[in-house]
Amino acid sequence: MPSYRAPLRDMQFVLHELLDAESVLKHLPAHADTGRDTLDAVLEEGAKFCENVIAPLNLPGDAEGCHYDRDTRSVTTPKGFVDAYAQYRDGGWPTLSADPDHGGQGLPYVLNTAFFEMGNSANQAWLMYPGLTHGAYECLHAHGSEELKAAYLPKLVSGEWLGTMCLTEPHCGTDLGLLRTKATPRDDGSYAITGSKIFISAGEHDMTPNIVHLVLARLPGAPEGSKGISLFLVPKFVPAADGSPGERNGLFCAGIEHKMGIHANATCQLVLEDARGWLIGEPHRGLAAMFVMMNAARVAVGVQSLGLGEVAYQNAAAYAKDRRQGRALTGPAEPDKPADTLLVHPDVRRMLLTARAYTEGARALLYYTALQIDIEHHHPDEDARRDAADVVALLTPICKAFVTDNGFTAATAAQQVFGGHGYIHEWGVEQFVRDARINMIYEGTNGVQALDLLGRKVLGDMGAKLRKFGEQVKAFIEEEGVNEAMQEFVNPLADLAGKVEKMTMEVAMKAMGNRDEAGAAATDYLRVVGHLVYAWLFARMAKLALDKADGGDPFYAAKLATARFYFVRLLPETAALIRAGRSGAGNLMALDAGLF
Template sequence: MSSSYKAPLDDMRFALFDVLGAEDAFQRLGFTDATRDILDAVLEEGARFCETVLAPLNAVGDTHGCTLDKDTGAVTTPPGFKEAYAQYAEGGWAGLVSPVEFGGQGLPHAAGVPMKEMIDAANLSWGNFPLLSHGATEALLQHGEDWQKQAFLLPLVEGRWTGTMCLTEPHCGTDLGLLKTRAEPQADGSYHLTGTKIFITAGEHDMTENIVHLVLARLPDAPAGSKGISLFVVPKFKVGRDGAMGDANAVRCGSLEHKMGIHGSATCVINFDGAEGYLVGQPHKGLMGMFTMMNTARLAVGLQGLGLSDRALQNALRYSRERLQMRAAGGPVCPDKPADPIIVHPDVRRMLLTCKALVEGGRVMGYHGALLVDEAHHGADAAARQRADDFLGFMTPIVKACLTEWGIECTYHALQCFGGHGYIAEHGMEQLARDARITTLYEGTTGIQALDLMGRKVMQLQGAGLKVILGEIAAFCEAHAGDATLAPFLAPLVAKAGEWQQLTMAIGKRATANPDEVGAAAYDYLMYSGYVALAYWWARSVAAAQASDRPQAFKDDKRDTATFYFARILPRTLAHAAAIESGIGGLPVLPLE
């Protein structure tokens, strides 16, 4: 049987409401319609859609993929994808967290993340089609002219159109200062864009009547480098200032990439040949709009890693309870059967518990990132908004990188539980492992996230976000100092927080003498940070479970998983700390030829 999916609504509610206190936070931030009844209804209906509509199409998308008509440049999505999208748009899901004035439902950002996780777990490839619409919406909201908001946001929020983010070029990936796409101003105030963009997710498809491309390009008078980049909105079909859709634009899909995974997602080469577009924001200030899209997308990709991890764990648990192999070392656990289920064996438990600890802790960490978005935009005062923004900026590369790196680890652990049966296509586990691999690459590789964290968020911004999380850890540990039941988690958490601060200062000191120390430490610092942050969320999860009215079995389960995390996973920080302390000297120079 292929892999199945059941939305983990109970744990989603625990993360959102019990640990993060989102219900009270939403009311405090002015989202008066985001009541528990409304949010529960969203979760239940979202689960139904993802389990019954999207999940059955996951293997279909992998098998059939997308097809390109080379004569017309049109892309056809896998069977059932278009019909599923029509249900999605009709259900109002495209505008779940978008402003009411543009046709959205106006719910807080954090109220949409469980749905995002469910979509990604059910069908990652399908989920990539509406994925970047949210980023395009945010960019236009924050940087677009009033007429652009009216013309483009209404159909985007309604789901009649989808959005893309066109950054990468064949010769230009992370270093956007090298991009060559040109934008020529026209007499009517529009621009004609010419150039080629690659790796464009959902760049062409048959699911909506129009596609809105957000494109980075250079004006004729642009200064060299990244300071000469502007942002443009370029629709597949031309759009007038009155919002009316016109003739086909000079935008064409040149080819589809043949990929390791996410076969059902259209990854396109898009050619602009004098395509009509409009400037978004100020000339040469396009990176501001790009980062608005990118930061939203990075948190979203973190949730992709989380969703895949959870689906993989669900199937590995089911299989490990059914598969009979050998007897437990201490004697038969199921004497009435010819062998014991493999879940009794310590190494299988190790893999399953590793996935469980990273999934359930990662869920809280990912949802918290979304809640920080709401706090940063709607906090009570400027100081509260700035604090949330500092915290969000620090956590975004951690959420993106760690949840996706853990996604690879968890899907591979889950596949391993199946043994050889995991490697063949029958059980659907190898698809999850293949699909997970892209999540550490797009929207900025793990190495780029590490440089963003270490170089920008720590060095340039002087660790503003780190100070916030260290303060939260200290406050939490102090508040629970007298709680003997939390003592096994608080002492190591306090020690790791202190070491975190010391490592940060040591890197900064070395970097003053040699700037390469930042890059040498970046990856290990990122992963170290992720494991300590997750320890904090696990300690908070245990405290929240204890304080809840949930069954004792639930409380025991959270405590047992946290104990496993602190004993078996948190010690990974020792290796990362040692690597950090080795400095640039531990990285010999490699020859260029």
């Protein structure tokens, strides 16, 4: 049975020492009174819920899975899930970062991100039920009419009802311009929605009495492609006059997917037959409105992999400390024992440190991005909000793709530490590997994220967002460039910053003549930029650790060792990535399609 303990010390290090969140929040009127004591108290209580309530349900929930009843077209979640959700609601966790005008606590998004990290470590499949609702809330809050907000936001904020996003159809995934679901106006101002959706996470369940679906569909005469998509709110039960669930709407679950991982989350096939829906935002502008939810979900998926990387590392490290196998190459470390522990073997340490470094880098990136989202939404200065929004836009595909790629690497490294036991369900780590794999696929595959970063976020504005972020990197390099103790971190950071600038210009020039060049370089480019972000954050964390290393706190010694490992063992990957990214589209496009 796997175990989990929230890494509160490292979470607090990132929040308070690396990001100085309290000082940042003081400049945001909505969060000016949110001090360190509040942040820490919420994290400590959140840790108790995640460790004691939902973590014990993770392994048995995966084994049991969800149950679909064909007669009633209903889904039952694994044993204990409904009771855990009742405790979640009773604890006020759904309201954490939501708008007080709709019943929320109004706490910072960065705090909710930290709480969700713990929830994903404890039980990703369970957290997906309430987690998806946050994106639905954000989308409705930003684009819904006052009538829809009044009717639905209090229910979503309190957790009384849960929400989903319904995009994918059987014949199209990422290319939403191909979707066929139709929306026909009705006399009462609503719309009749007809179509089929697949891969709808938490699309049907027994956690709440109602489910609020956000559905993409086409109005009559809509333009073809993505410019003809509208967004609709479609409840499972149409609310009655008193706000309670009323008549059953015209949609049902036709089945649940049998998946590689996240077995305890119901991934549903939904059929809509003249279901009543209400327009969100403007006609034919549904994709833009849905991107509020999609971008929130992409950052959230990164947090899923952060959580899985952390719990996988914890269990692998504990196993390596206890498991005895072989002898140290330099001679027995414990001659009085039949064998030494796994930690004497350099390659075991390589795997553990890889998982640890990728996890700590992800935590720094995701908390930093979340704090920028708080600034984007609440800073009184328009320029500050715009700058933060640009940084968030740039980092979102990195949060999704780079973190999830690395999270899967961390999980598989942890599994390898277990050897044969890593392939056995009862140890738990094989579940972490299976669960981590979906994070690289849904909410836009990581290849799509790479195209988004290079095509839209970098080349789309002639590198303006990248330069804005690069100014922060440059300022740190200039500040620490004269610090002898920091040379092992600053020099490779500065070198990579220069190479990113050069690679960006080269790809941009080649793409002007052949757009396939951008597609060919995109995945390598995203990993290079991702490493630049991690290198900047690890250098900053190393500076903090160096300044406090003399105090004797082993936490800082470990942080410094992890940063050094990252720079000498993981960052050098960028050399191969740059070479591959520069090789061009020719080697990918030369083979005739018929020969595949």
